[in-house]
Amino acid sequence: xxxxxxxxxxxxxxxxxxxxVCAPGDAGAHATFSPMAVAGQDYRWNxxxxxxxxALGSVRPGATYSVxxxxxxxxxxxxxxxxxxxxxxxxxxxxxxxxxxxxxELVAVVQAxxxxxxSNGCRFAMYLSEHRERFGWETWVMRDRGxxxxxASAIAALTNSRIDEVEVDVLSFVLPHVTSSSVLGEIVxxxxxxxxxxxxxxxxxxxxxxxxxxxxxxxxLGFWSExxxxxxxxxxxxxxxxxxxxxxxxxxxxxxARSSKRAFMADVPLxxxxxxxxxxxxxxKQSRSQxxxxxxxxxxxxxxxxVVQRSTGG
Amino acid sequence: xxxxxxxKGQAGDPRWKRFNDEVFSLRAxxxxxxxxxxxxxxxxxxxxxxxARRDGARxxxxxxxxxxxxxxxxxAPDDASGRVLSSEAAERYAKLAMRHKTCFxxxxxDDELLSLVSEQVPFTTVPLSYEVGPVDV
Numbered sequence: 001x002x003x004x005x006x007x008x009x010x011x012x013x014x015x016x017x018x019x020x021v022c023a024p025g026d027a028g029a030h031a032t033f034s035p036m037a038v039a040g041q042d043y044r045w046n047x048x049x050x051x052x053x054x055a056l057g058s059v060r061p062g063a064t065y066s067v068x069x070x071x072x073x074x075x076x077x078x079x080x081x082x083x084x085x086x087x088x089x090x091x092x093x094x095x096x097x098x099x100x101x102x103x104x105e106l107v108a109v110v111q112a113x114x115x116x117x118x119s120n121g122c123r124f125a126m127y128l129s130e131h132r133e134r135f136g137w138e139t140w141v142m143r144d145r146g147x148x149x150x151x152a153s154a155i156a157a158l159t160n161s162r163i164d165e166v167e168v169d170v171l172s173f174v175l176p177h178v179t180s181s182s183v184l185g186e187i188v189x190x191x192x193x194x195x196x197x198x199x200x201x202x203x204x205x206x207x208x209x210x211x212x213x214x215x216x217x218x219x220x221l222g223f224w225s226e227x228x229x230x231x232x233x234x235x236x237x238x239x240x241x242x243x244x245x246x247x248x249x250x251x252x253x254x255x256x257a258r259s260s261k262r263a264f265m266a267d268v269p270l271x272x273x274x275x276x277x278x279x280x281x282x283x284x285k286q287s288r289s290q291x292x293x294x295x296x297x298x299x300x301x302x303x304x305x306x307v308v309q310r311s312t313g314g
Numbered sequence: 315x316x317x318x319x320x321x322k323g324q325a326g327d328p329r330w331k332r333f334n335d336e337v338f339s340l341r342a343x344x345x346x347x348x349x350x351x352x353x354x355x356x357x358x359x360x361x362x363x364x365x366a367r368r369d370g371a372r373x374x375x376x377x378x379x380x381x382x383x384x385x386x387x388x389x390a391p392d393d394a395s396g397r398v399l400s401s402e403a404a405e406r407y408a409k410l411a412m413r414h415k416t417c418f419x420x421x422x423x424d425d426e427l428l429s430l431v432s433e434q435v436p437f438t439t440v441p442l443s444y445e446v447g448p449v450d451v
Contacts, residue, residue, distance in 0.1 A: 269332060271330035272325035
């Protein structure tokens with residue numbers, strides 16, 4: 001019986017803000033409950049930014065970029081990993097002798113805060129990331145497995161075990177140890193060779209030195225879900241440059257049938273009325289075009305997971 | 315750098331339900347044209363049809379009509395009559411019904427499928443009736 005998915009019971013579980021830690025290679029079948037991450041293990045987080053929100057709200061964004069769109073130049077400031085690290089140290093959540101990347105419970109919250117801050121250019125994603133329990137965004141902070149192949153295998157195994165869970169609408173994997181778009185590209189390519197996954201390649205007319213990679217994964221009802229990639233490195237679209245490398249999967253098909261069989265984040269059911277959804281759509285379109293401009297428009301499209309620069313491999 | 319709070323009254327509706335807690339059931343309408351049937355179900359807001367009728371009752375036209383109406387069509391296997399329906403299949407239909415407004419089309423007198431699905435999730439089942447009008451020839 002699918003007892004855990006009954007609406008009333010599910011809400012109660014969500015309020016507890018449980019954190020589940022699984023042994024390496026374990027897909028969750030023998031999960032144990034723990035308030036803290038355990039070193040050397042993958043860390044599952046399906047909570048909300050909550051108590052750390054105030055501390056992270058004081059983060060001072062240190063990175064800037066400028067974009068020209070429609071003849072108007074705009075400068076944006078965004079918070080990077082170092083900025084978040086400083087904010088967490090200031091509030092005592094991170095000691096001076098430890099690194100943010102060593103604390104998966106903080107990694108997960110920082111990445112969630114980055115999405116909720118609007119740096120990804122999507123108003124819907126902001127709201128979604130701010131209310132993860134309510135809308136079913138499950139994040140796994142992955143331990144370092146040493147090789148691209150091992151990382152891809154672990155992601156594939158967890159995807160296989162979690163993608164059909166009814167309470168999971170978005171499944172994402174944060175890889176704190178992956179700090180370049182080239183390695184993310186290798187992981188994407190590796191996943192694309194596995195059963196149930198596929199990867200498409202494309203070019204970017206604004207930069208011949210760029211390859212676009214579009215990873216999709218097969219989900220229920222014959223749909224293929226587009227996987228969004230985030231991370232670090234110059235070739236990535238401005239809206240994809242996040243404190244940590246992450247692959248995010250929309251795990252379910254849209255409510256209504258669609259002949260294209262494409263599933264994507266925009267289908268996640270939200271509790272906003274149609275007027276709000278319409279306004280957010282306009283805001284997203286505007287934010288996206290302002291943040292991406294003409295140069296990053298293609299690489300920032302949802303169908304492309306990540307970008308690889310041919311000359312540098314990154 | 316705080317996330318923007320959603321304006322009150324426009325998002326965060328406490329009445330919002332993420333999952334369905336009811337399903338529709340429809341007794342077999344053998345001989346009925348599928349196009350108006352599917353159209354009417356779509357008009358009722360049905361997003362997914364699980365067709366659990368046996369043997370020859372199912373027609374390829376039903377699938378095509380569903381596709382045209384933007385409704386998912388999920389044919390249950392021929393042996394999906396209650397006693398042999400696997401728990402995996404029942405769980406799958408239950409999960410689908412939680413996410414998509416679902417109508418189970420079943421043979422007259424066959425309640426096994428719905429009861430197995432309801433063992434997975436205690437849905438409220440709303441029976442639908444479909445009036446078959448005269449067929450022009």
